[in-house]
Amino acid sequence: MTDAHVHPDCLVRVFPKAEAERRALNIACAASAWSAAECDRNEALASAAALDGAPPVFCCCAIHPQLPLALKTESAPFPFSPPFSIGAELEALERRAAEGRLAAIGETGFDLYDAAYRETGAEQEKLFAAQLEIAASYGLPLVLHVRRALHKIFACTKQLKKIPAVVFHSWPGTSDDGFSLLRRGVNAFFSFGTALLLNHQHALRSCALFPAERLLAETDAPYQSPRFREYSSYRDCKAVLSAMADLRKAGGQNANGGTEPETIVDRNFYRIFTGG
Numbered sequence: 001m002t003d004a005h006v007h008p009d010c011l012v013r014v015f016p017k018a019e020a021e022r023r024a025l026n027i028a029c030a031a032s033a034w035s036a037a038e039c040d041r042n043e044a045l046a047s048a049a050a051l052d053g054a055p056p057v058f059c060c061c062a063i064h065p066q067l068p069l070a071l072k073t074e075s076a077p078f079p080f081s082p083p084f085s086i087g088a089e090l091e092a093l094e095r096r097a098a099e100g101r102l103a104a105i106g107e108t109g110f111d112l113y114d115a116a117y118r119e120t121g122a123e124q125e126k127l128f129a130a131q132l133e134i135a136a137s138y139g140l141p142l143v144l145h146v147r148r149a150l151h152k153i154f155a156c157t158k159q160l161k162k163i164p165a166v167v168f169h170s171w172p173g174t175s176d177d178g179f180s181l182l183r184r185g186v187n188a189f190f191s192f193g194t195a196l197l198l199n200h201q202h203a204l205r206s207c208a209l210f211p212a213e214r215l216l217a218e219t220d221a222p223y224q225s226p227r228f229r230e231y232s233s234y235r236d237c238k239a240v241l242s243a244m245a246d247l248r249k250a251g252g253q254n255a256n257g258g259t260e261p262e263t264i265v266d267r268n269f270y271r272i273f274t275g276g
């Protein structure tokens, strides 16, 4: 199995046996980091996995769109806690990209969830533009976090068309939005997680209708907990995939050569994160 969006360094803080679980379930993952320090720890995890012949960890790093607001509030949670210099982080990110150490720039994007977030809109714009440029210069995929901000993404269509793959983590739009991005020439991939288990209607419909070669599965662990649990983890991959399979079957979409979603999702994952 593959997990297209997870935060191993945050997950291990609430679930110390997370890496053992990942290995036991044989799940390759794209590990998101919100800072250079966090990405260093994910790189160590990736090296250990490679040494042990465990399923691979692909390292992604970016400045999260929630960071400007988090830095303004006294109670910024890990991993946003100060000291944190945005300038230094951007430099480190570019250096890492130049050294070929990243599988993707992510997660970045826009979060305009409420008035407080919207107040940091201008800073988010600047951060996103800088990271879009790094992704374009080094030919890296982008992993996007987009909350109430798809219009911002549509406004960047021209630049996004130059990015080898644009992964929407926890796809936040309607199926029409997704098809519209594809029609505009964005090489978009739509990742679905535990929202499928929580009956989010737009996610269900999008997941049923999008072409199979555009789908990914994720846990966003530990941040998207299923009902009655405090956090998500690798073990939720299976439930997400089986929800995906049910949706595709119900929509008559499992005709892709009879291939199960799991196989196609894995193929999409490796194509994106290994640049294949």
Ligand SMILES: [Zn+2]
Pocket: 005, 007, 032, 107, 169, 220, 223
């Ligand atoms: Zn995330």
